[in-house]
Amino acid sequence: MADQSPKLTRIGLAGLAVMGQNLALNIAEKGFPISVYNRTTSKVDETVERAKVEGNLPVFGFHDPELFVKSIQKPRVIIMLVKAGAPVDQTIKTLSAYMEKGDCIIDGGNEWYENTESREKATSELGLLYLGMGVSGGEEGARNGPSLMPGGSFEAYKYIEDILLKVAAQVPDSGPCVTYIGKGGSGNFVKMIHNGIEYGDMQLIAEAYDVLKSVGKLSNEELKDVFSEWNNGELQSFLIEITADIFGIKDDKGDGYLVDKVLDKTGMKGTGKWTVQQAAELSIAAPTIESSLDSRFLSGLKEERTEAAKVFKSGGFGDILTDQTVDKKKLIDDVRKALYASKICSYAQGMNLIRAKSIEKGWDLKLGELARIWKGGCIIRAIFLDRIKKAYDRNPELANLLVDPEFAKEIIERQYAWRRVVCLAINSGISTPGMSASLAYFDTYRRERLPANLVQAQRDYFGAHTYERIDIPGSFHTEWFKIAKKINN
Numbered sequence: 230m231a232d233q234s235p236k237l238t239r240i241g242l243a244g245l246a247v248m249g250q251n252l253a254l255n256i257a258e259k260g261f262p263i264s265v266y267n268r269t270t271s272k273v274d275e276t277v278e279r280a281k282v283e284g285n286l287p288v289f290g291f292h293d294p295e296l297f298v299k300s301i302q303k304p305r306v307i308i309m310l311v312k313a314g315a316p317v318d319q320t321i322k323t324l325s326a327y328m329e330k331g332d333c334i335i336d337g338g339n340e341w342y343e344n345t346e347s348r349e350k351a352t353s354e355l356g357l358l359y360l361g362m363g364v365s366g367g368e369e370g371a372r373n374g375p376s377l378m379p380g381g382s383f384e385a386y387k388y389i390e391d392i393l394l395k396v397a398a399q400v401p402d403s404g405p406c407v408t409y410i411g412k413g414g415s416g417n418f419v420k421m422i423h424n425g426i427e428y429g430d431m432q433l434i435a436e437a438y439d440v441l442k443s444v445g446k447l448s449n450e451e452l453k454d455v456f457s458e459w460n461n462g463e464l465q466s467f468l469i470e471i472t473a474d475i476f477g478i479k480d481d482k483g484d485g486y487l488v489d490k491v492l493d494k495t496g497m498k499g500t501g502k503w504t505v506q507q508a509a510e511l512s513i514a515a516p517t518i519e520s521s522l523d524s525r526f527l528s529g530l531k532e533e534r535t536e537a538a539k540v541f542k543s544g545g546f547g548d549i550l551t552d553q554t555v556d557k558k559k560l561i562d563d564v565r566k567a568l569y570a571s572k573i574c575s576y577a578q579g580m581n582l583i584r585a586k587s588i589e590k591g592w593d594l595k596l597g598e599l600a601r602i603w604k605g606g607c608i609i610r611a612i613f614l615d616r617i618k619k620a621y622d623r624n625p626e627l628a629n630l631l632v633d634p635e636f637a638k639e640i641i642e643r644q645y646a647w648r649r650v651v652c653l654a655i656n657s658g659i660s661t662p663g664m665s666a667s668l669a670y671f672d673t674y675r676r677e678r679l680p681a682n683l684v685q686a687q688r689d690y691f692g693a694h695t696y697e698r699i700d701i702p703g704s705f706h707t708e709w710f711k712i713a714k715k716i717n718n
Contacts, residue, residue, distance in 0.1 A: 236262075237300060237301060237302040238261075238262040238263055238264045238287075238289055238300055238301050238302065239261040239262050239263065239301075239302060239306075239392070240256060240261055240263050240264075240301065240306045240307070240308065240389065240392060241263065241264040241265070241266065241297060241298070241300070241301045241305065241306070241307040241308070242256070242263060242264070242265050242266075242307070242308045242309075242310065243265075243266045243267065243297070243307055243308070243309050243310070243311070243320055243324060244267060244309050244310035244311035244320065244338075245265060245266075245267040245272035245273060245275070245276050245310075246272070246310065246311075247368050247371075248310050248337075248364070248367075248368060248371045249265075249267075249276075249310035249311075249337075250272070250275070250276045250279060251368055251369075251371035251372035252308070252310060252337070252364070252371040252372075252375070252396075253265050253276060253280075253288055254276075254279060254280060254283060254286055254288065254372060255371060255372050255373065255374070255375075255396050256392060256396055257280060257286035257287050257288045258283075258284065258286055259392070259395040259396055260395070261287075261392050261395075262287035262288075262289065263287065263288055263289070264289050264290075264291055264297055264300045264301050265277070265288055265289070265290050265291065265297075266290075266291045266292075266294060266297035268323075270292040273290040273291065273292055274290060276288060276290060277289070277290040294323050294324060294326075294327065295326075295327045297324075298324055298327035298328055299327065303329070303331070303332070304331040304332050304333060304358075304388060305328060305329070305332040305333065306332070306333045306335065306385070306388050306389050307324055307328075307332075307333070307334055307335065308335045308337050308362075309321070309324075309334065309335065309336050309337060309338070310337045310338060310364075311338060312338065313338050313339055313340045313341065313344070313499075314340075314344075317336055317338065317340060317344070317348070318348075321334060321348065321352065325352065325355055325357060328355075328357060329356070330355075330356030330357070331356065331357075331358070332357055332358070333357065333358040333359070333360065333382070333385040333388055333389075334352060334357060334358070334359050334360075335359075335360040335361075335362050335379070335385070335389070336348070336359075336360070336361050336362065336417075337362050337364045338364075339363070339417075339420065339421070339424070339498065339499075339500055340361055340414075340417050341414075341417070341421075341503060342361065342413070342414025342415070342417040342418040342421065343414060344414075345359070345361030345380075345381065345413070345414040345416075345417045346413045346414045348361075349361075349381050349382065349413065349414075358381075358382040358384055358385035358388075359381050359382055359385065360379050360380065360381040360382055360385045360386060360416065361379075361380055361381050361414055361416045361417040362377060362378060362379040362380070362416050362417075363376075363377070363378030363379075363380075363410075363416050363417060363419060363420020363421075363423065364376075364377060364378075364420070365378070365420060365423055365424075365603075365606065365607035365608055365609075366398065366606040366607050366608065367608060370398065370606045370607065370608075373398075374396070374397060374398035374399060374406070374605065374606050375396075375397060375398060375406070375606045375607065376397065376398055376406040376407070376423075376602050376603055376605065376606035376607035376610070377393055377396070377397045377406065377407040377602070377606075378407075378410050378416045378417075378419045378420045378423070378599075378602065379393065379407070379409060379410060379416045380409075380410040380411050380412065380413065380414060380415035380416025380417065380418070380419070380592075381412065381413065381414075381415075381416065383409060383412075386409045390409075393405070393407045394407060397602075397605075397606060398605035398606025398607075398610075399605065400604045400605035403601055403604055403605070403615075404601075406601075406602040406603070406604065406605045406606045406607070407602055408595075408598050408599075408601070408602050410592075410594065410599075411587070411592035411593060411594050412590075412591075412592055413590060413592065415587070415590070415592045415594060418507075418583070418586055419583060419594070419599060420500075421500045421503050421504055421507070422504055422507075422579050422582050422583050423579075423603065423607065423608075423609060424500035424501060424504065425500065425501055425503075425504025425505070425515070425518045425579055425582070426518065426575060426576060426579040426609055427468075427608050427609050428497075428501040428504070428518055428521040428522060428525075429517045429518045429520075429521045429572075429575035429578075429579070429663060430466075430468055430572065430575065430609055431468060431521065432517075432520065432521035432524055432662070432663040433517070433521075433568055433571050433572060433575065433663045433664060433667075434468055434469065434472055434568070435524075436654075436660075436661040436662075436663050436664050437564050437565075437567070437568045438452065438472070439654075439659055439661070440560070440564055440650060440653065440654055440657075440659060440661065441455065441560065441561065441564055443548070443549055443657065443659055444549065444553070444555060444560070444653060444654070444657050444659065445555055445557050445560045445561070445564075446557075447557070447561075449476045449477070449486045449488065449489070450476075450477075452476040453473050453476035453477045455561055456469055456470075456472045456473035456476065457473040459473075459565055460473060462565075463569055463612070463613065464565065464568065464569060464572075464611075464613070465611065465612040465613075466609070466610060466611030466612065466613065467607075467608060467609070467610045467611070468608065468609070468611075469611075475487075475488050476488060492531070493528060493531065494528050494529055494531050495524075495525045495528045495529070496525075497522075497525050501518070501521065501522045501525070502522060504518055504522075504579075504582070505518060505519050505522050507582060507586065508578075508582055511582060511585040511586060511589065512585075513578070513581050513582050513585050514578065514581075514670060514673075515578040515579070515581075515582060516578070516666035516667070516669065516670050517571065517574055517575040517578055517663050517666050517667045517670065518575065518578055518579065519666070520662035520663050520665075520666040521662075521663055523662065524660075524662055524663070546658070548658075549657050549658060549659070550656065550657055550658035553657070555653070560650075560653075562646070563646040563647075563649050563650050564650055566642075566643035566646035566647060566650075567643070567646055567647040567649075567650035567651070567664055568664075569613075569639070569643060570639070570640050570643040570644065570646075570647045570667070570668075570671070571647070571663060571664045571667035571668070572613065572667075573630060573631065573636055573639070573640060573667075574631070574666075574667035574668075574670050574671055575663070575667060576613075576617060576630060577629050577630035577631050577670075578670070580596050580599075580617070580630060581629060583596060583599065584596060595621075595625075596617075596621045596625075596627075597617075597618045597619075597620075597621030597622050597625065598618075600614045600615075600617040600618040600621065601614075601618050604618075616635060616636070617630065619635070620633035620635065620636060629674065631671065631674055631675070640671065644671075647664070647668055648668065650664065651664055651665050651668055682696075686709070689705075689706060689707060689709065690707075690709040690710065693706055
């Protein structure tokens with residue numbers, strides 16, 4: 230029955246879509262009695278019913294917001310899991326009417342970090358504490374142990390540290406996948422970059438699939454075996470594991486495999502776009518993440534692509550340009566190496582974005598600690614993150630993951646395979662924007678001298694933007710046009 234609990238509960242949760250329900254059940258299962266509330270009351274009853282079925286868990290449902298707030302022990306802590314934007318403001322308005330000084334609100338959604346900062350300021354005027362907490366791991370993670378990224382009021386974090394340490398994913402030898410991230414909107418910002426890295430990871434895996442399927446002619450059964458094998462080595466990760474699973478699932482509505490019936494049009498919710506916008510704002514190169522976003526945009530042009538395929542087919546362009554025979558075993562090994570090397574570049578870009586923002590905002594974020602809390606529970610969890618943590622442990626001031634001695638060695642060992650895969654894809658007419666962008670990022674970063682001298686000379690020619698010299702200190706301007714005119718005459 231709703232609107233009743235025998236005694237005050239430890240914590241409240243408002244917003245009972247699947248993520249909210251699962252997180253509430255996870256909290257209750259860890260021994261913390263929890264009050265739950267949702268504007269659509271049927272969700273409250275559904276959650277309470279699930280709590281009974283899943284082990285008589287201490288979940289208490291409320292249809293009335295006032296009774297919900299008053300059922301929680303002081304200082305009250307309420308987690309919101311509602312859609313970003315206006316629904317968050319509406320929920321804060323509804324709940325804060327009954328909350329008291331010292332109580333705390335935690336937004337567990339994917340919110341734009343500046344919105345969290347303005348809400349923290351607004352709620353502090355009401356005497357309330359506020360946290361913006363990234364939650365990663367999807368529905369399964371929320372139920373069994375997510376990666377949690379709380380940022381904002383440290384005092385508020387301390388209120389619920391005991392809960393978060395138990396609710397988060399637990400990684401042997403590494404601990405719970407949660408840490409206090411930092412002040413302001415840092416928790417939301419870190420989760421946003423996590424999602425940007427996730428976009429890059431997914432794109433790189435899709436490209437590996439495309440090359441193996443389109444050029445290597447691997448069947449779904451072979452792809453399942455390849456990805457399963459990869460998941461036992463350096464690429465071991467949640468995304469590789471689920472990819473292997475996907476290749477093995479038959480279509481329940483027809484013949485063949487389900488993956489081949491899925492429309493090639495990728496959706497998105499905004500965090501990838503925000504990541505790329507932040508990269509531009511901070512002047513940080515993030516080409517792998519950017520290429521993954523562009524690929525989603527292009528995938529959305531399904532009708533246009535269908536028409537374009539017809540146009541170019543009539544000009545002699547098939548789906549694959551050259552139908553070459555390849556050594557499958559060698560190709561699989563090359564693609565594995567290319568995927569790993571590209572992945573290093575993607576994570577390097579994400580970490581550089583976090584560091585740049587941390588410096589700008591004075592958040593003092595610890596990159597090694599972020600790698601640690603991403604090792605379990607979250608979508609980008611991977612064995613590879615342990616190596617990232619060790620890289621930052623070795624050198625907290627590391628300029629770029631690429632120059633960590635271990636990662637540099639791994640890239641050097643894989644670079645020829647990486648180049649072979651990109652060249653093979655180009656010659657076959659298959660786009661590998663993520664792998665290509667990663668390779669270009671690596672090649673640009675490792676070169677002491679770039680053709681940027683010409684671009685700067687052009688800027689000075691048409692806009693008198695000046696330039697620096699490699700041999701004399703200072704700022705210079707040349708009347709290029711006048712000199713060129715004399716020479717040409």
